[in-house]
Amino acid sequence: MTTTNPSWDPAQYLRHAGHRARPFTDLLARVPDLPGDPPRIGDLGCGPGNVTALLADRWPTARVTGYDNSPRMLADAAAHAGARLDFVHADLATWAPTETYDLLVSNAALHWVPGHLDALPGWLDGLAPGGTFAFQVPDNLDAPLHALMRELGGTPRWKSRVSEALRPVDSVHAPAVYLDRLARLGCATDVWTTTYLHVLQGDDPVLDWAKGTGLRPALDALADDPEAQAAFVTEYRDLLRKAYQPTPYGTVLPFCRLFAVATKDPR
Structure with missing residues (x-):
């Protein structure tokens, strides 16, 4: 489900599980209410499954399946x-529904899927009438967390080894793009x-956060050279320290996320 298919580390990712689950x-x-009884639910890009379990809590009679391409996450x-929850x-770059779902949901995954806008019609075709497709993605590629990573990756020392591995700035579209695409596909849409x-x-908690997600492609690109990997991380850490300075109560990481809930016509 990824742009660069980074190697995921569930333990690192879950170090900030509470913050990541809130969206x-x-x-x-x-x-909204789901049309099926019991409902069929799919979680696209389920990761380590901790939030997929929330679907089973919300709809206890549902049959829920989490989909992911990372063996470690699975x-x-x-x-x-x-009994009613499997993985x-x-x-997601090639996945298509082979059965009818009442809810397809995706949590912080679509930005790793190139061309995901083009996948939306096929995914929506897999929904029952009145079914819903709901997702959230980070919408903060202009924030220091990512901008500094791209800036560092584009310097002469790192450009040839890191720059192309990082997630591109067009991996998430503007909110209006998702609204227009989903509405034109016939969905009542809230973005x-x-x-x-x-x-x-x-x-260095912001660095620790990045190690679980956005920094993964850079870490992979330098995995065969531990010394270079450590040097890149150190340089990135120093930039983050200036951008996100600690306070007496902790280090504040502003993080914008984009949400969409699209429901098919029930008729």
């Missing part, structure tokens, strides 16, 4: 599996953005 719960709060997700290996002010604790 998903905010997204689910806007999902290995962690297996701990959440149950399947799938690449919005929210900026969270995450208060992080510990030493």
Whole structure:
């Protein structure tokens, strides 16, 4: 499901699990009643499965499947599996529904899927009448967290090794683009953005956050040269320290996310 297919580290990703899960719960709060009884739900890009389990809590009679292409993430997700909750290996770049869903949901995954706008018609075709497609993605590629990474990756020392590996600036589209695409596909659509002010604790917590997600492609690009990898991380850390300075109560990471809830005509 990725642009560069980074190697995921579930333990690192889950170090900020509470902050990362909050947008998903905010997204689910806007999902309307589902048409099926019991409903069929798919989680596209389920990661370690901790938020997929929230779907089973919200709709306890539903049959829920989480899809992901990372073996390490799926290995962690297996701990959440149950009689009505399972996890399947799938690449969202090629995945298409083979059955009818009442809800397809995606949490912080579509920005890793090149051309995901073109996948929307096929995914919506897999929804039952009155079914919903809901997703959220980071909408902060202009924030220092990412801008400094791209800036550093474009310097002479790193350009040939890192720059092309980083997530491109067009991996997330403007909110109006998603609204227009989903509405033209016949869905009643709600799109919005929210900026969270995450208060992080510990030493270099913004770097620690990035190591779980956005920094993964750079770490992979330099994986065969541990010395260079450490040097890049150190330079990036120093830039982050200037951009995100600690306060007596922690380090504040402003983080904007884009949400969309699109519901098919029930007729």
